[in-house]
Amino acid sequence: MAEHENSIKVILFEMNNETYGVPVDQVLSIEKVDAITRLPNAASFVKGVMNLRGLIIPVVDVRDRLQMGKSEITEESRIIVVDTDEMKVGLLVDLSKEVTDIQESSIEPAPAMVGGPSAGYLKGVVQIDENKLLLLLNLDRVLSHEDVDDLRSLEV
Template sequence: MEEVKVIVFALNNEEYGIEVDKVRTIERMMPITRVPKTYSFIKGVVNLRGIVVPVIDLRGRFGLEETPVTDNSRIIVVALEEMEVGFIVDSANDVIDIDRDTIDSPPEVVGGIKAKYLDGIAKLGENRLLIMLNLAEVLNKSEISMLEQLEV
């Protein structure tokens, strides 16, 4: 029985998970410097302890309705192909251990989000599902190269 540690966050009243080893830090919202000529879901960049980090609104990325930032909103900074990227989420709730055996393949669409963005669905107890994100698909190669140019 192999367990994986997961950061649980909320988006559009659904719970999502990212493996802890891919997460650098979780930050409160901070001023974001807008960058022109980027995708609308790329909100801009932040200066995080001297490192320029591109920030993406996951709601916008997944085609969900964007909502105003609240006190619970967080930026989850993940490591993705030798760079760091921040994801704006509604809240970051918890760190839990999940048995890998409880993670099933995702259906075609979950909560309006296409399966390619998902790694799987973890069943936690009777009525709780956790949607595992596939970070490699959340940003495709051309978007990653665009973000790398933002860092210059």
Template structure:
């Protein structure tokens, strides 16, 4: 299959499920270190971290998906992405690998795939015989209202 028909995604795990985010949207993957809470922030905003001298808001993806709070373990990672000209860290259970997905493996995410968390998905890919990969829609994980609220809290990353 040609390069134009493949999507490179970074796989990560959350609550036992495999998710992906397109590699071109990822700035870096970091270990969790020194998250500072923000007063009056939304419940899914874990806080901020100083990443290479850039104050970066950290989103608890489990909390955003209404799966409960993340427990930080040695495997936990921050996937730093750019959204609306802001660097944002996504707190996930673990980061796994980079995978090439053929375009014909992608299907639009069904509207009823998981209740309220379905809006945070852009597509579903079948990988292997019985495994599905859920691709995040970053514009929904952190929408313009969320970015505006972070900026109102003084975060300009």
């Protein structure tokens, strides 16, 4: 291994007992789920909007977006607030875990069959131990330009 190998910091979270990650540099905060106001005529994966310290932020149900069913909000559910395409969006996840360093050389492209229809939403896959994979989300694909434009109309 090279001495100065590049690594990235990622925040780990779980959905359906699988471990996912997003780059720390895109994460603004991790929040407990509080009041989410439902919106009429929003896409099915848009849970609603929330007030985060005076900012109205759209909340996306990541499970629903990745076609894994709708999230059930529990005591462990979290909203990971990310900054993507110059807008803030809350990502509803089952459980937020920790921050870890990932060596860029350990990131492998996501095979088309990993994740089924949601494989396009993955930036890559990392083997984190003998029996566990880390799925890195590609936030630019999770929230397409069309989705971002729709969500921008919800921002205040």
